[in-house]
Amino acid sequence: MIRAVNIKKSFDGVEVLKGISTIFEKGKTNLIIGRSGAGKTVFLKLLVTLMQPTEGEIWYGDVNVTNLNKRQLIDLRKDIGMLFQGSALFDSLTVEENIRFPLDMFTRKTKKEKQERVDEMIEVVNLEGSNDKYPGEISGGMQKRVGIARSIVLNPKYLFCDEPNSGLDPKTSLVIDELIQTITRENQITTIINTHDMNSVMEIGEKINLLHMGKLAWVGNKDEVVENENELLQNFIFASPFLQRLRKQALGK
Amino acid sequence: MILSFFYNLGRFVNLFRLMLSKPERVSMYWKETVRQMNDIGIGSLMIIGLIALFIGAVAAMQFAYQLGNTFVPMYYTGYVVRDMTIMELAPTITCLVLAGKVGSNIAAELGGMRQNEQIDALEIMGVNTASYLIAPKLVAALVVIPLLVAISAFVSIIGGFLAVVPTGMITESEYVLGLRLFFVPYTVFMMFVKSIVFAFIVAALPAYQGYYVKGGSIELGKASTNAVVYCDIAILLADYIIALMMT
Amino acid sequence: MILSFFYHLGRFISLLRLMISKPENWSMYWKETVRQMNDMGVGSLIIVCLISLFIGAVSAVQIAFQLSEQIVPMYYTGYIVRDMTIIEMAPTLTCLVLAGKVGSSIAAELGGMRQKEQIDALEIMGVNTAAYLVFPKIFAALFIVPLLVAIAAFVAIIGGYLAVVPTGMITATEYVTGLRAFFVPYNINIMFVKGVVFGFTLTAIPAYQGYYVEGGSLELGQANMNAVVFSNIAILFCDFIITLMMT
Ligand SMILES: Nc1ncnc2c1ncn2[C@@H]1O[C@H](COP(=O)(O)OP(=O)(O)OP(=O)(O)O)[C@@H](O)[C@H]1O
Ligand SMILES: [Mg+2]
Numbered sequence: 001m002i003r004a005v006n007i008k009k010s011f012d013g014v015e016v017l018k019g020i021s022t023i024f025e026k027g028k029t030n031l032i033i034g035r036s037g038a039g040k041t042v043f044l045k046l047l048v049t050l051m052q053p054t055e056g057e058i059w060y061g062d063v064n065v066t067n068l069n070k071r072q073l074i075d076l077r078k079d080i081g082m083l084f085q086g087s088a089l090f091d092s093l094t095v096e097e098n099i100r101f102p103l104d105m106f107t108r109k110t111k112k113e114k115q116e117r118v119d120e121m122i123e124v125v126n127l128e129g130s131n132d133k134y135p136g137e138i139s140g141g142m143q144k145r146v147g148i149a150r151s152i153v154l155n156p157k158y159l160f161c162d163e164p165n166s167g168l169d170p171k172t173s174l175v176i177d178e179l180i181q182t183i184t185r186e187n188q189i190t191t192i193i194n195t196h197d198m199n200s201v202m203e204i205g206e207k208i209n210l211l212h213m214g215k216l217a218w219v220g221n222k223d224e225v226v227e228n229e230n231e232l233l234q235n236f237i238f239a240s241p242f243l244q245r246l247r248k249q250a251l252g253k
Numbered sequence: 254m255i256l257s258f259f260y261n262l263g264r265f266v267n268l269f270r271l272m273l274s275k276p277e278r279v280s281m282y283w284k285e286t287v288r289q290m291n292d293i294g295i296g297s298l299m300i301i302g303l304i305a306l307f308i309g310a311v312a313a314m315q316f317a318y319q320l321g322n323t324f325v326p327m328y329y330t331g332y333v334v335r336d337m338t339i340m341e342l343a344p345t346i347t348c349l350v351l352a353g354k355v356g357s358n359i360a361a362e363l364g365g366m367r368q369n370e371q372i373d374a375l376e377i378m379g380v381n382t383a384s385y386l387i388a389p390k391l392v393a394a395l396v397v398i399p400l401l402v403a404i405s406a407f408v409s410i411i412g413g414f415l416a417v418v419p420t421g422m423i424t425e426s427e428y429v430l431g432l433r434l435f436f437v438p439y440t441v442f443m444m445f446v447k448s449i450v451f452a453f454i455v456a457a458l459p460a461y462q463g464y465y466v467k468g469g470s471i472e473l474g475k476a477s478t479n480a481v482v483y484c485d486i487a488i489l490l491a492d493y494i495i496a497l498m499m500t
Numbered sequence: 501m502i503l504s505f506f507y508h509l510g511r512f513i514s515l516l517r518l519m520i521s522k523p524e525n526w527s528m529y530w531k532e533t534v535r536q537m538n539d540m541g542v543g544s545l546i547i548v549c550l551i552s553l554f555i556g557a558v559s560a561v562q563i564a565f566q567l568s569e570q571i572v573p574m575y576y577t578g579y580i581v582r583d584m585t586i587i588e589m590a591p592t593l594t595c596l597v598l599a600g601k602v603g604s605s606i607a608a609e610l611g612g613m614r615q616k617e618q619i620d621a622l623e624i625m626g627v628n629t630a631a632y633l634v635f636p637k638i639f640a641a642l643f644i645v646p647l648l649v650a651i652a653a654f655v656a657i658i659g660g661y662l663a664v665v666p667t668g669m670i671t672a673t674e675y676v677t678g679l680r681a682f683f684v685p686y687n688i689n690i691m692f693v694k695g696v697v698f699g700f701t702l703t704a705i706p707a708y709q710g711y712y713v714e715g716g717s718l719e720l721g722q723a724n725m726n727a728v729v730f731s732n733i734a735i736l737f738c739d740f741i742i743t744l745m746m747t
Contacts, residue, residue, distance in 0.1 A: 050620055077626035088621040091471070091612075102625050105525050154625075300729060307736040311588065311743045318747035319583055325572060333566075341562055346736075349596050353728035357604065361721030368717075416740075435569060470615075470717050474608035477724055481600035482547060489554040489593075493663070496558045500565035 001026045002047060002158065002190055007056035009042055016042050018214040019056070027188045029181050029204040033195055034211035035236065040194045041162060043211065047192060048082060048160050049073060060158065078106065081151030083161040083180075087143040089135040089150070096122070096131040099149045106154065121149040125179060141172040145179070152183055158190045159183070165197040173197060177204045198237050201225065210236065226250055265461050271383035272391075282389055289393035293355050297401060300354065301347055305405040308342050309334060309412025317422045327423045331431020334413040339440050340447075343406035345492055348451035351398060352484035356459040359390055360480035363463030364473045372464075387460045391453070398452035399445050406444060443499050450495065454487045512708050518630035519638075529636060536640035540602055544648060551597055552652035555589050556581065556659025564669045574670045578678020581660040586691050590653035592739050595698035598645065599731035603706035606637055607727035610710030611720045619711070634707045638700060645699030646692050653691060690746050697738050705731045 002024040009017040016039050024030040024047075032040050045051040047058060049065055057066045065076060089098050099121050103114045122128060125145040135143055144164060151159060161180060165173040181204045184191040195201070201208060205222035210233055217232045225237060226247060238244045276282040313334045320329060363386060366372050375382045410432065418425050459480035466476045523529040563584075564577045610633060613619050622629045657679065665672045706727035713723040 048624060050623065074626045074628075077624055080624055082621065082624045084617040084621055086616050088617040090618055105528055105625065105627060160624075300733060304733060304736045307740040310740050311592075311736075314743045314747055315584075315588055318743075319580075319587075336566055341558065345558075346593075346596070349593070349600075350729065350732045353596075353600050353604075353732055354725060357600075357721075357725045357728060361724065365717060365721065416744075437569075470612065470720065471608075473717065474605070474612065474720070474724065477721065478601060478604045478608065481604060481728060482597070485597045485600055486547065486550060489551045489558070493554045493557045493561070496561045496565075497663070500561055 001061060002192065003059040004043075004047065005057045005059070007043070007046060007053050007058065009039075009046060009051070010054045016214055017046075017053075020211070020214075020216050021056075022209050022216060022219060024190055024192050025207060026190045027185060028191070028206040029184050030190070030192045030207045030209070031195055031201060031205050032192065032209050032211060033201060033236065034217075036196070038211040039214045040196075040211055044160060044162055044192065044194045048080060049076065078154065079157040081154070081156035081159045083144070083147045083151050083159070083164055085162045085166060087135070087140075087147040089143055089146055091135055094132050094134055095127065095138065095146050098135070098146055099153055102150065102154050117153060121153050124152075124183070125149045141168050141176065144168065144176055148176070148179060148183070152187075152189075155187065156189065159192070161191070161193040161195075163194055163196070165195060165200055170199055173199060174203065180204070198239075198243075201237060212236075261461075264465065265457075268383055268387070268461055268464065269457070271381070272387050274381055274384050276384065276388075277380065282385065285385070285389040286392050289389050290397050292358075293351075293393055294397040294401065297351060297354055298404070300350065301401050301405050302408050304346065304350055305343065305408035306412035306415070308346055308405075309338055309409030309414075310416035312337055312342060312409070313413030313417045313428075314422070317417050328427040328431040328434070330417060330423055331413075331428040332434040333431070335410055335432050335436075336440055338409040338413070339406045339444050341492075343409055344402050344444055344447040344451060345488065347402050347405045348398065348448065348455055348488050349485055351401070351451075351455050352459075352481050352488065355394065356455050356480050356484045357477045358459075359456060360459035360463035360466075360477045361473065363387075363460060364466035364476050365463075367464065367466050368469070368473060383464070387457075387464065390460060391456045394452040394456035395449060398455065399448040402444060402448035402451075443495070446499065447492065447495055450491050451488050454484055454491060458484050458487060508708075511712065512704075515630055515634065515708055515711060516704070518628070519635050521628055521631050523631065524627060529632065532632070533636040533640050536636050537644050540640055541644045541647065544598060544601060545651070547597065547601065548594055548648045548652050549655050552585075552590060552594065552655040553659035553662075555593055555652075556585055556656030556661075557663035559584055559589060559656070560660030560664045561669070564664050575674040575678040575681065577664060577670055578660070578675040579681045580678070582657055582679050582683075583687060585656040585660070586653045586687050588739075590656055591649045591691055591694035591698060592735065594649050594652040595645065595695075595702055595735050596732055598648070598698075599702040599706075599735060600728050602641070603702045603731045604724050604728050606703060607706040607710035607713075607724045608720070610634075610707060611713035611723050612710075614711065614713050615716070615720060630711070634704075634711065637707055638703045641699040641703040642696055643699075645702070646695030649691060649695035649698075690742065693746065694739065694742055697742060698735050701734045701738060702731045705734055 004020055004022050007017055007020045008015065020043065032043060034040050042051070046053050053066065057064055059065070060076065068076060090101065093101065096118055100114055100118050103109060103117060122131065125148055127142060127145055130138055130142065164176050164180065168176065177200050180191060180193065183189065202222050202225065205225065208220055208222065209216060210218040212232050218230045220228060225233065238247050313330055316333050317327065317330045320327060372382050375385065414428055417423050418428055462476045462480040466473055560577060560581045563580050567574060567576055619629050622632065661675055664670050665675055709723045709727040713720055
């Protein structure tokens with residue numbers, strides 16, 4: 001479980017986040033949604049300790065992570081996995097080497113144990129046969145899957161995903177979403193996903209946080225989305241006239 | 254490798270043939286040329302002055318040091334510094350540094366324009382991009398770089414003075430005596446020949462690298478690095494050929 | 501400008517301080533260092549040999565030309581070429597060119613990693629990126645660059661021979677006599693000190709430029725250029741300081 005308490009963040013005196021308090025639950029896929037420029041990426045970077053908030057606190061379980069020193073941060077990060085928007089795979093390493101990298105760097109496993117773990121991961125993300133390809137040689141969706149495999153290879157307790165679906169077609173998006181949800185449930189991870197993809201919202205929105213202009217505008221889950229009358233939420237999710245018509249039909253109006 | 258050398262050479266020559274054409278609008282070309290002169294000249298002045306000071310200082314100190322072990326009189330320092338900076342150090346080192354600054358800039362600019370499809374956009378409008386994008390840079394370099402080299406030679410000689418005279422390695426009158434000794438105006442001519450040739454290299458090779466860049470940002474970075482390295486090699490090769498032909 | 505200089509200097513030093521820490525895993529660091537040594541050494545060998553051939557040739561031709569009008573005996577050509585290449589030309593010119601090649605590719609590599617969030621990805625894993633990404637490069641350069649410089653000096657002396665002896669400007673015996681005249685082994689020390697210092701300069705400055713790059717491909721190009729230009733200035737500045745202290 002991760003808790004944000006009254007988080008504020010300013011850049012050069014401009015307040016981008018204006019006091020956000022929310023809870024991200026364990027074993028669930030928690031979403032952060034909102035329009036472009038709402039502050040999603042900044043919020044995620046704060047949560048993941050790549051940035052420090054101007055004000056407020058972030059708690060991982062019962063540890064306050066806002067003012068950790070370098071040593072403590074490194075220890076904390078052993079429990080964190082992150083999937084980046086552009087996958088952030090290392091160009092000079094193959095798929096297999098990318099996934100093995102955290103094992104090489106941080107564990108004292110034997111070669112065989114590492115290989116077993118890598119093979120297991122490759123199976124989880126359905127990438128059999130691509131072991132020796134380089135990131136430049138596989139599609140964007142496959143890169144995302146390698147990124148997921150790499151981020152969970154050390155069994156993290158917390159998983160962060162920055163726009164896992166951007167640049168993917170709806171079908172591939174769904175595969176990635178389901179993969180993240182399965183991993184989250186099976187390993188009881190606290191997963192936080194940053195997205196503006198409405199399909200994801202409706203598919204894996206077990207807890208949804210809507211950001212608007214640096215504030216939390218709505219919190220709920222996917223089952224409440226259609227019926228809720230919050231205007232900001234409706235404008236965001238059902239943005240086009242077509243979707244608004246569909247919603248009205250669904251509500252039987 | 255040999256084949257690819259000739260392929261590139263052919264394309265390079267071809268690019269320059271494309272470039273030589275009547276400008277669509279002379280005033281547009283003129284404006285761009287002035288902008289480039291400003292970028293290359295004013296933009297590099299500080300750096301050139303700074304490194305010239307160091308070059309002169311090092312040359313003078315090292316010669317004074319080397320002469321200390323021989324029978325040659327100390328005032329030779331001034332003489333050697335003058336000739337060495339004018340003939341060799343000022344043109345070569347200045348242009349090696351300019352290859353890193355101006356050259357990599359030209360490659361990155363043209364390469365970026367190619368990748369953002371800006372060059373295609375200009376082509377569609379009917380602009381002769383080879384000439385509009387490259388000719389002003391080339392002309393600007395041919396005018397401005399020889400000037401920068403001359404400034405560099407001058408500043409180097411001052412740098413040499415500042416390094417050895419106040420520190421008491423040799424006296425002021427010795428240094429000045431050396432500066433006036435055996436002066437051959439031909440060496441200044443050589444300096445200008447070198448700098449014009451180097452200026453061409455510094456503008457043309459990177460322009461070629463950038464203009465024909467393909468692929469993504471990795472290739473762009475490679476093109477920019479290659480531009481600098483090829484310029485460096487070409488400058489030193491040309492340096493040798495000129496030294497051979499003119500001395 | 502002064503303020504921004506101190507800002508960068510401060511951040512540069514703090515990057516170097518961050519870099520010094522116990523590696524998470526020695527074998528990974530070692531592997532990376534070996535890879536860097538290989539990239540730098542093997543990747544630059546041909547270029548270094550090529551340019552030092554020219555450097556030696558130019559020096560010899562020009563000195564022979566200058567001496568021909570002097571009271572100084574011709575065999576001095578060999579002597580001056582030897583000392584000039586060992587003390588000055590080989591370390592400085594080689595490293596200026598290496599700044600263009602090795603330096604710019606370091607800046608491009610780290611800058612690309614920063615922009616594609618690969619550095620963040622490593623940070624999140626708990627890797628000390630300043631150490632893992634920067635240290636092996638600097639460490640490799642401290643060994644490889646002096647080696648390349650020594651090779652360059654050697655090749656330059658051969659280049660000088662090839663330029664003036666077969667062309668009949670001076671005889672083989674004269675050149676060799678010159679090479680053996682007034683030899684001061686201390687000059688070799690100067691060369692190695694320069695090699696080590698320049699090796700540090702031409703990796704650390706580009707690493708800094710790349711590591712802290714922000715924005716898009718335009719900024720990356722800018723960082724790349726700054727990496728080369730600032731390393732060049734720093735090399736010439738260090739050249740001056742070393743000459744001041746060691747001669
Ligand atoms: N490092 C920074 N310095 C200054 N301002 C920043 C910085 N990072 C973000 N901002 C500002 O914070 C605001 C929120 O940016 P953020 O990247 O979080 O948006 P976002 O919700 O992720 O948008 P998108 O969906 O387009 O990714 C923007 O106005 C942006 O200009
Ligand atoms: Mg974002």
